[in-house]
Amino acid sequence: MSGGWERLKGSRSRTTRDSSFHTPAPSRTVTLGRVQPQAPGHRTIYCNDREANLPVRFKGNSISTTKYNFLTFLPKGLFEQFRRVANCYFLLISILSMTPISPVNPVTNVVPLSLVLLVSLIKEAFEDWKRFQNDMVINNTLIDVLQNEKWVALPWKKLQVGDIIRSFCRGAFCHLLVIGPDFLTEFLMLLCHLIVSTFSNSNFAAICYHLSFIGKIEFGNVKKDGFFPADLLFLASTNADGTANLDGETNLKIRKALERTWDYLTPDKATEFKGEMQCEQPNNSLYTFTGNLIFQKQTLPLSPNQILLRGCSLRNTEYIVGAVIFTGHETKTTLAKGNESMGILNMGKVMMNSMNVPSKRSTLERKLDKLILALFATLFIMCLIGAIGSGIFINRKYYYLSLDKAVATEFNPGNRFAVAALTLFTLITLYSTIIPISLYVSIEMIKFIQSTQFINKDLHMYHAETNTPALARTSNLNEELGQVEYIFSDKTGTLTRNLMEFFKCSIGGEVYGSGVTETELGGAQRNGIKVQEVRKSSTAIHEKGFNFDDHRIMRGAWRNEPNFDACKEFFRCLAICHTVLPEGDESPEKITYQAASPDEAALVTAAKNFGFFFYRRTPTMIHVRESHVEKMGKIQDVAYEILNVLEFNSTRKRQSVVCRYPNGRLVLYCKGADTVIYERLAGGNDDLKKVTRAHLEQFGSAGLRTLCLAYRDLSPDTYESWNEKFIQAKSSLRDREKKLDEVAELVERDLILIGSTAIEDKLQEGVPACIETLFRAGIKVWVLTGDKMETAINIAYACNLINNDMKQFIISSETEAIREVEDRGDQVEIARFIKEEVKKELKKCLEEAQHYLRTVSGPKLSLVIDGKCLMYALDPTLRVMLLNLSLNCHSVVCCRVSPLQKAQVTSLVKKGARKITLSIGDGANDVSMIQAAHIGVGISGLEGMQAVMASDFAIAQFRFLTDLLLVHGRWSYLRICKVITYFFYKNLTFTLTQFWFTFQTGFSGQRFYDDWFQSLYNVIFTALPVIIVGLFDKDVSASLSKKYPELYKEGIRNVFFKWRVVITWAWSSVYQSLVFYHFVTISSAGGKNSSGKIFGLWDISTMAFTCVVITVNLRLLMMCNSITRWHYISVGGSILAWFLFIFVYSLLRENVFFVIFVLMSTIYFYLSALLVPVVALLGDFIYQGIQRCFFPYDYQIIQEIHRHEPDDNTRAGLLEVGSQLTPQEERSYALSQLPRELSKHTGFAFDSPGYESFFAAQLGVYAPQKAWDVARRASMKSKPKTPKRN
């Protein structure tokens, strides 16, 4: 035993080193990890001896992830704020306004800036407070620490270096259950270990899962596991052999304590443990550790194998005992945070808050930058005009300006150039309001609330089964969600559940099974057919892998069917022809099947439910408990001798078993793809073939995966002669695989067709409907998967991504020509040849595509391409062609792609086509794609957090994309567009009134408005309503957004934030500002009350300002689609705030002293206050009226269609949605009501998505030849073979 472990250890350390060269992920970690400069020497830790450790003053175990403390908050927070250009600009303006050249009091610019800074700082402080609270929770988590020979629960923060602690695994199953001979177990552990150390990847879980049928490793519930509070030295565990599986998320790592310390498990024993540890200083390298344990006068070397990292959790072991080495901020995981490595290796949720998400900026925001630049340009032009004017104007003749004496340069007529230059600066400070200072902070606030309150709390996006709400991990990209044009989706786990269920079958020309697939449902709904729910019959059984109901063949009823014999063969074939291993109790309820592919397990489960219960496998026998065969109700155990297994592989596409019945009958059972089976059928019985073919097509179009079942009776002579050849081939040393295939061909002929099976590759709930909706919304969905082409195409059919009406372009590397060249083996030649082929194909497809595009009603196009071809197609020379082709395609399926290629395809569209992309995936192999896209969406709620950690949004189900994009995204987009354009409008309008005034002040830069008016305009009088609009405005309700997905196209086309829109608003601003300025100034000339008194400058400007505030606020109401109480309150409040302000303010300030009372004592005030806003708004009103009546937007028509309906988004509606969410499997619909579609696509697929894609993912290429068979071979006790890595 221990010898085995020594070997294991040795190989592990070797593999760790090797792996860094072979696999990209860990090597990056090693090379990129910023290994911090080491303090000289090492640290010496006295285990279990606090006093001895005291002089060294190790750091405590409390951690702090806060950015600030009381002292650093202000300087650091301010520094952060001034990294924004807008804030810097306003700081500059504020400084300028302190100089004498400024026409305005510094207050004009300082007040808004400080308010904006204040709001931002409060937000920062709030977030930091949250972080602090989280830290507190972590720091106060309890852990058992050894004190006075007892385990005492102490908070994490009290933990000190050298302490002995006990950490529990709180998972359900905490043991490593090992069955089978010892050497096998050991071998498997070794293999397991090799793989673990080679691929720190979540897909490892899949491998382990498939390995687990021998050395059964129980996976505990991740959610309940305890985490390690610090970096520990692993001393002992409850597992006798001293192993423990650790888990970050799904990355299992086996750790082994030193043999010498195994005993120190109980408190009294552990108290005796007094060791001295010499180890490296804290560093951020996760995979290395060097140190020695000086223990009982022996020096024991320590390796990473004995180190348990903080934040990892324990698996498969009840508890472990460890000594604390590094604490708090000195732990490796903490030091490594922010490292790129953390994206790959992630350490569980404890560390989640220390993850740095690469921040993405939305496209709209980048466009906003352009708008701001345009505003800067406008500002400059305005200032230039003013400056030139001032240079021309300034003249000594205006003696009342007293320009004769020694006058400051800014007014010195003797130096007009200097006057102009200085006036330029003056005007910049005067017109600074053109840049909306509060825009960024307002948008940030709006987006923050949108994401935290709306997206995170949307009940429509809450998944009850996994108890997962949606999570917006960034609030930067809300509006980007409203403009997505391309979705790149992973397949397994995202579109499908990776769950195969036996769904239907065709036996002897008769279809059985009454289920309705998701695809059919979608199709029916599209055609407007109401699918009625049919009560489930009592015979219905639904278990994992079996979702089938037909009273004709269940419970032995098949005996009464006319094709009774075919049924029997069919069921036997299912029960015998497979490579599944049974596990657990030999009773139908408790048994579980371990299969290389879930399809196989599903088939065997089906046999079990039909009464052919496969319960035991020995190397030569298969035991089946058969019911109802002889007569109803009779149960008998039958043992079939398995003579040969002709294995499945992707070229053969079939699998055969030769078995001998107890009565001596020799039968070959075969199952495989319809194409290969049909080729090998015996002649005759064409009717059955035809009918079955039709059924296969029907299954295929329903999105099911089909297999044909056939058998052949063999005579003993035939068999013996063949078996000799087979044994020869099996023992040959050269080309064994090829020879075996050839031998198999000899016996797999003259088959008799039994029927076919249809397995549903369980899609995630609502996927076809969701994709259909997304299509209608103008979004193109691409599937990028590591799976085989057949599987990928099959799923594409099931998801409605591809249908038979489409013209399919398939670019595959699995062609004869390519294979031929590959067989020759010259790498250079292969590359050149494939590239040529791909180029030819691309050119051909592109020409064809263009031909179809020219025809008016040409078919929709779809492209299927595999990873190898993609590799060449992504070559810079072919890239443009690929892009042109794929952009013309309705849907694109890329199969057998590596994670890197996923990212490449994503950036091809993102950068090449400049379209907004979204990637969605659930696994670690999607991380690169998620990060490459504009928006990354992770599927949460399941194990494996890598995708979520790298994502911007996390949702529990693919179908929630509809809500996320069509509802939240669209609304956010609309709202942010409105907010931006409105900000633009209101500031431009305001500044332009000022600009017009400049012309009549001799270009002197005299301000029109009082300082405080100007400074509070942005932050008080017009601030709140626009935020309310940014939060509450909705054009159509959520359900209508989903009912009319086409509305989303407005976002893709960016209808609401085009330059045209901006220019329209700009014209509106110019018009309104002209109205404000000229109407007020012209009408105010002359005596203004019956006592003939005259207004001064401030009276008029107050009048104008009143009009501006009223108009701008009312304009906001005009652009609202829905007006809530908050709109009224905020708009009314803003106008009221102005009046309250001016009432108070005019009593205090000299220059505007009493103006509002003077104004309000005249009738003129009221007449103007009515006239000017109405005239100003009239232009916009006419525009809106004409636009709406004659050129309506789509959403406006939808509003009109549903104008009489109450808001359907009520509570009742929500509950109804809730009932729709009942698991799809509980539904059963009448098949007869469905339209039958026949298709040539028969839906053959028989592979194992888990590991093929896994290897493809890991190696960056394609699945190595038969790599997936390794595990199964091992199970069959054939010669083990480790996967080749090259």
Place this chain on the structure above:
Amino acid sequence: MSGHMASSSNGGSGSGDSGAPRRNSKRPKYSKFTQQELPACKPILTPKWVVSAFLIIAIVFIPIGIACLLGSRDVVEVVERYETRCIPPAYANNEVQYIQSSVDKTCNISMTIPKRMKKPIYVYYQLDNFYQNHRRYVKSRSDKQLKSLKNENDTSSCKPEHLATNGGAIVPCGLIAWSLFNDTYIFSRPNNQNNQSLTVNKKGIAWKSDKEKRFGKDVRPKNFQGGGLRGGGDLDATIPLSEQEDLMVWMRTAALPTFRKLYGKIEVDLEANETINVTLGNNYNTYSFNGKKKLVLSTTSWIGGRNDFLGIAYLTVGMICLALAIGFTVVYFVKPRRLGDPTFLSWNRGPGSH
């Protein structure tokens, strides 16, 4: 970290209102706010609304416009430009020299009253091309100084007219006060039986707030026009600023370079076609900058002085809205778009039409 450690700390976050018995449920709580279902009014701008809005505006605005126009037309206004007429021919090409010289600048003009003017008749002077709103000018004053004696020396904002040549603070300081308008008008009625002069009442021409609050009762002019060059009128140093209404009017700086300011009131009715003589003290220099000077006699109505703008604007807007209402109605009947007609949806209109 939003993981389960947080959720364990606030495990009471509730299981939503569906009453799911699950503990630690992360189901968000229902609220109208988070589900974005706040009750809202959803105005739809249908043609009916558009037309009615236009009609309402028309119905409201046209009467107001007529009323304003009538109010404004009630006002009788006589405007007489005099700055060129008051130049003696000898100085015709040298107006600036004339105005700066010390010759007698009295000048007589006559004005004909077109319509009967009821008292009170307001006398305004109107200046042109005079940038009272120039930045240098506007800020050249000290409101503190004007307000109270104790701030007499608070003249820093008044540069360059803050200190007299003798070093003392100028009260009132600054360019505005310095350039005080100082033309004088004496009216007489030659055709009247006894050629009586019309007294101009110069009280009550400033806004009450100026008089009571902004110009101190204890502040008296001091060193005024004592800063070397003379800018304009002088002030009686014995009268406190709160009584100097001319100054108050002048110092309420105008918004535009063309402005009127109230000079005084004539509290006698003037008959139609009556000619009145004005004896002008043409002292104020607008010649330097080619500014016009006008004398205005005007009555007032409820709306104030003569200003047709409001009336015309109201009427025009009313008319336009009426026209638009009719236009919209016509177009609506000629080429109607049924409300909520799905054929107008962009995806129903077929490609290329958008």
